[in-house]
Amino acid sequence: MNIGDVADKTSLPAKTIRYYEDIKLVKPSRAANGYRDYADADIHRLAFIQRSRSLGFTIEECRLLLSLYEDKDRASADVKTLALEKIEEIDRKVKELQSLKSTLKSLADHCHGDDRPECPIIDDIAGELGR
Amino acid sequence: MNIGDVADKTSLPAKTIRYYEDIKLVKPSRAANGYRDYADADIHRLAFIQRSRSLGFTIEECRLLLSLYEDKDRASADVKTLALEKIEEIDRKVKELQSLKSTLKSLADHCHGDDRPECPIIDDIAGELGR
DNA sequence: TATTGACCTTCCATTGACTGGAAGCCTTAC
DNA sequence: GTAAGGCTTCCAGTCAATGGAAGGTCAATA
CATH class of the missing domain: 1.10.1660.10 (Multidrug-efflux Transporter Regulator; Chain: A; Domain 2)
Structure with a gap:
């Protein structure tokens, strides 16, 4: 073929x-x-x-x-081990993404999102030095 | 510096x-x-x-x-838009990972994980042709 | 028969976001 | 003066493909 x-x-x-x-x-x-x-x-x-x-x-x-x-x-155990490790890896990634999301979300929630330039998201990213 | x-x-x-x-x-x-x-x-x-x-x-x-x-x-709206898009992207990734995980988990749950060679995980990956 | 157009081939470069390593200056401490 | 550590550049490699160019092959149609 x-x-x-x-x-x-x-x-x-x-x-x-x-x-x-x-x-x-x-x-x-x-x-x-x-x-x-x-x-x-x-x-x-x-x-x-x-x-x-x-x-x-x-x-x-x-x-x-x-x-x-x-x-x-x-041994089927060898295959199962691989699958379980992959599941743990996925779990770690999901947790990381979720904490990322909650950070971004709380930033976005505090931002007016209008025409004005004041933006807590940018301020946060800029950190101490930006203030 | x-x-x-x-x-x-x-x-x-x-x-x-x-x-x-x-x-x-x-x-x-x-x-x-x-x-x-x-x-x-x-x-x-x-x-x-x-x-x-x-x-x-x-x-x-x-x-x-x-x-x-x-x-x-x-405009703070421009920044907020970026943040919200990123949040959606994260959501999509999380969903994908979770469906991956549930697939792997149901495969692993059906596998004895012992010394015997029979393994539903491998069988599933192999698909129709493998049977 | 000629010629399209769809398929196939190889080879090389690019993606994203770094990371590793080699070869060779520069600086600092003893 | 010499050894350790920090700095420089440049090139190659990572992972898992993907894009594109240049060219050979095949099947159907005009």
Whole structure:
């Protein structure tokens, strides 16, 4: 199968699929005309990567997941550990974003938001020195 | 003031301060020996950038905020708009992360996490083709 | 048969926001 | 005088793609 069709099937841009080959996540064979020729296993692999990326795993984590996936004797605990770590990472990010938001919100709440130049948001960002 | 002291004052790494000069966010003068020499206004500017970056603004947004900051006739509404947009952006990110988390969590909840190889997480990532 | 137009190829550059490291001056303390 | 630490520039690398140029290939149509 040509790269364009694979792109449609996996909802990955062709550029990205070539990039994944570059970093050795997939190794499609080549047709006589030099075009990449994707077997079902390649497509499956790409779909796997697409899915794990969309779950927030980094490329290196995808690599690890793929190797676990291909290791028929892996312990499910290994996979679960990865998932749980990722959940904690997400939790940390959410907390950070929420504290950011509450700071911004309290700043915005104190700003008139009109034509006048007085602005507590800018004043806050400027800090002590600005006063 | 030398870059090292500025780094201490602003809690920005010296590397980052040089980078900010590179992208024209600050323009410190030079001492006779070629060292960068930061005036109070430069330090203040850097602190402003540090603060707006920590509030989640991109470098380009910092540039805009700086120009608003330096425009004594700006309307506070302009600043407030930026803050509110950033809040919405944060909201979107939080929602995305939370849906990611709930997906991962339900996957992890169904995984034994023991020595056996059966793993619903991997199975899910693998999708239809994997079954 | 010629020629479009859609596809494919490679290679190089760019993004954002830094960060790391090498090679080489400058300053300060002992 | 010499050693440590701070400063300089420049180049490369990070992550995960993405954009674009120059050119080869294929399928359908005029």
